[in-house]
Amino acid sequence: MKKFNIKYFIPVTIVILFLIFFSQVLNRDVSKLSSQLIEKPIPTFNMPTLFNDDQSFNTSDVAEKNVALVNIWASWCIPCRSEHEILMILSKIEGLNLYGINYKDNKDNALKFIEQLGNPYNKIGVDKNGRSSMVWGVYGVPETFIIHKGTVIYKHIGPIHMNELEDVILPILGKIL
């Protein structure tokens, strides 16, 4: 019987290399991860719209606009409710096109939400199980992207509060509008 054979060490070597790889991946700068899309062209996506199964909300809708704002929301998301009035304010700004992505939601509830609180969006895409939003790097709701000529220039995680609207969002929009 053989006692020692270098061949049998191949699996453990591969495993160790992978473990090192995983540890490197884990050490990645997480803040970089969240801003992966910044200064990059918007991702390719295509989804049906909330009001019409037959219509689509896709990359070209957003890319063709000079300034666009994409907001990821859901009716079950409580912070989204408080954020909604900010979006209603933003929708009144001329030249700014608002789009919504309805995330992991139930259609009836989503429609009721819009009915109660108003519709600030030019178009609302439906991402029923969260797959289409993956390309946007969405981790939760709400999240908001500001897009200038097809390039993502700002990403906001969580609801936009009134002070953030004044201190962050409006100055950014002021520069590009």
Next chain:
Amino acid sequence: MTIGNFGNLLMLICLLASFTQLLYLLPKKIDIDYRVLSRAPFFASLLAFTLLIYIFVSSDFNYQLVVNNSHSEKPLIYKIAGAWGNHEGSLLLWILVLTIFNFIFSYSKIKHVDFKKNVMAFQSLMIFGFTLFLLFTSNPFLETEITVNEGLGLNPVLQDLLLAIHPPILYVGYVGYSLVLSFAVGGMISNKVDREWAEWLHPWVLIAWIFLTLGIGLGSFWAYYELGWGGYWFWDPVENASLMPWLAGTALFHCVIILKKKNILQSWTILLSILTFSLSLIGTFLVRSGILNSVHTFASDPARGLFILIFLAIILIISFTLYAFRGPALDNKNEMNLVSKESGILANNWLLLSTLFVVFLGTLYPLGTDLFLQKSISVGPKYYILSLLPITILLLLAMIVGPSAKWQNDKILNIILSINKLFILSLAIIFGFSIYFAELQLTQITLLTLCLTLIFISIKNGLRVNQDYTIIKSSLGQSLAHIGFGLLILSVVGNATFAQEKIFQAKVNDTLILDDHVFKFNSVEQTEGKNFNAITATFYLMDNKTILDTFEPEIRVYSNPPTVTSETSIIRKFLADIYVVMNIPENSDFVNVRIHIKPLISFIWLSVILMVVGGISAIVFRVKLTR
């Protein structure tokens, strides 16, 4: 004492008992009652899990987990399912499954006490590690610091019966492979890797495999019906994470059969046993650390990722190092002939592992480019389809030839003779189909012919009889599972080939023809709903003059705010699912109608059932070793 404190106490008991039991792995043996020790973690985690369900059912908003994942107005079943529909709760379920397997194994009639204790000690090491993980980074019993009256968990997409039951089933399979790893480690330490070992292992591998198959099938079923537009598999990282152990596990139980029968491939079987659960662990790491973007992303926390990685490293390095030192001594000198059933199984092994490699690479590639090139890419279905196509063809071939070959030694001519008629029959059927119904391409003809041949051959093999004309039960499981696999590929290819979609501009009384389906646009009516006005169209699916089905797609007009929505009408039939949706363009006197036909979907689910039933009968009718 609050429920939460009691839950924590139970998990502490689980931690200590499993720690005591894992001490058996130390060189200096301490004699302890392993049965008693395996019961404590089992009952402790079972009770803790019950408590968790209790706080969800009673909507006890003193607990953070309940606040974040439940709501008092949720239906009862979803309150229960809410207990494991989150990171912490599902981790407790992980631990419960680990302990269940250890508990049941403690009752097995294995006479080799040292081996049995080693298996249970290694299983306890895993229970210990995951319990530590739970207590320190993911405690489900954390109390809220402020008073909360209502939960946040009303996400309606998660309120789905299938979604609620598929994780527990998937986990039994996914985590069940832990015992297989413990078998490998125990076998190497006790120097007991032989035919008997394979016989002991056989049912456990199959149990895990059955649950994993069923779990993956249910997950896919859910995705199909919830998404609504015809996709059943998305090559999503979490789907891949469950597919990888399935592939390795499938290769493994085939090897176990050879080892049991021929006493060869010891070290290879050990390697596969380790690999299978390693893939379960790696999948868990990828999903739970949040490093992959996925639909299933649980709340990500770097501390959790680090903990799983360290634990993963400990388990993997122990097992693979043990293999590096013990591996060379395991193998027998028994030779293997090239033309034999065992080499057919081995070929199938390599093909399954190639598939595994493709999936592994596709899942990790985006991480690699992200890390080394600072570029994010996404790997799409095209990559998987193109890479897996040739492998699938070879796999089908191996599955056709392998079971028809004899053990040990066979002649190629014999094998060809035994399958040629069925092969020609299948080819004729597919060619006939291609000529009379729908023209097929060479790849499709190849795949479909092989699938059909596989189905026929497997039926033939399943119907083999003993001398007294009773069916040979031991090969029944294999036949059913292989028919299932053939049917699966057949339906997947058929679905991809014959899915149809067409847009019509239609007026009332028009006839719409899509392929051999004739639809009659019967009427448009206006109806009033609760808070909307609806325009409902009626389409009949006709067969000459008889109405087969009625489709009623709808357009809803809501008044406040003024919005228009369209509702799809879907009818699911045995051979195909049919979707009808309409849309009214402004200032026109016709409507736009879109019709989709998605064929053979029900056969995909049928094929999964066949594989599961095959697995069950493979356990029930497994051949006992003659001693």
